[in-house]
Amino acid sequence: MKARVFSAYIKDVDKRYVYTWLARQILIEPRPAATVWGEKLPFNTICGEYTSPSGGWVHAVGFSPSGDVLAFASE
Secondary structure (H helix, E strand, O other): OEEEEEOOOOOOOOOEEEEOOOOOEEEEEOOOOOEOOEOOOOOOOEEEEEEOOOOOOEEEEEEOOOOOOEEEEEO
C-alpha cells in the first residue's frame, strides 16, 4: 500500500489578483513559494510517496495545519 502526494497547482488558476479602482488586475503572487514538498510543482507532480509495511488500503489522510506533515491510516 502506498500513499502518494500529488501537486494540484494549476498556473493559470492558482494566481491571486486584486482589482484596483481603475478595474485593472494587479498580480500579487505570481507563483507559490517553495515548500517541503518541492520548489517547482507543475500539475500532477509526485511530491511524496510513502509505503505502509502492513499493506492494505488507505482509510484516512490528513495534513498538519502548516501543510508540512502528512499522516495517513491504513488497514
